[in-house]
Amino acid sequence: MELVGVIGGGTMGAGIAEVCIKAGSSVLILETKPEYAEAAQARIEKSLARGVKAGKLDQEAADAALARVRVTLDIDDFADRDLVIEAAPEIESLKVDIFQKLDKVVKPSGILASNTSSIPLIKMANATQRPGQVVGVHFFNPVPVMPLVEIVVSLVTSEETVTAVTDYAKNTLRKKTVRAGDRAGFIVNALLIPYLTSAVRMLxxxxxxxxxxxxxxxxxxxxxxGPLTLIDTVGLDITLAAAESLYAEFAEPHYAPPTLLKRKVDAGHLGKKSGKGFYDYS
Known part of the structure; x- marks a missing residue:
């Protein structure tokens, strides 16, 4: 998998792109506006610069990695990608639309993956004509630091696809992998989100x-x-979306999003990225 595509250059998308270019892959990032494209490039450059300053990689390696990434506004540029990883916001309708478009553009042998943290994979697979080649590759934030990737397998994902993405994550990206079934929350969030929402209810x-x-x-x-600092780090909006997805799937009370979490998201208090969440970062 030498040619990789990433849909979205936000925090997660930029992080995924970074680990791929550092591992030697050529990466193309899709963004929707020129200013978003510039921000995605800047995120990667800033992160690599931090790595050089910390002594985790040398300047030559950082420059070589940067030469392997490009940001585009045209989805048609993804035609030659071996693997495309979608890292768009956790909105089901948006992700389904992206997979429909990718299916028409990416070469027939290309694998379409989602970094979704909670939305059932089968809903994206069914939007394509290649459901066996749709798989979940759920990274964790910050991607360059966190060692785990959940490989999410739907009822129709082929074993060839699972083997290919697992091999890429383990042997190329040097990540630890776990295999999870296609249920909302997979392994980590199914255990983590009730813990986080319980902390919000306690507060x-x-x-x-x-x-x-x-x-x-x-x-x-x-x-x-702590759980509230963790929510601020992940993002209150991301935590809310995961809780809503889990509650929609299982309808169990401990998955229901607390009112305080919803109101903070309504107020734009999204955590560290907005400057305020359960704590003030301004």
């Missing part, structure tokens, strides 16, 4: 402060980060 009820909730889970359970 909402006045049972404990945000600081005490986070400190309790760090000091009492050995977690490196």
């Amino acid at each position: 909402e009820s006045g049972y404990a402060t945000a600081e005490d909730i986070d400190e309790a889970m760090k000091g009492g359970c050995g977690y490196p980060m």
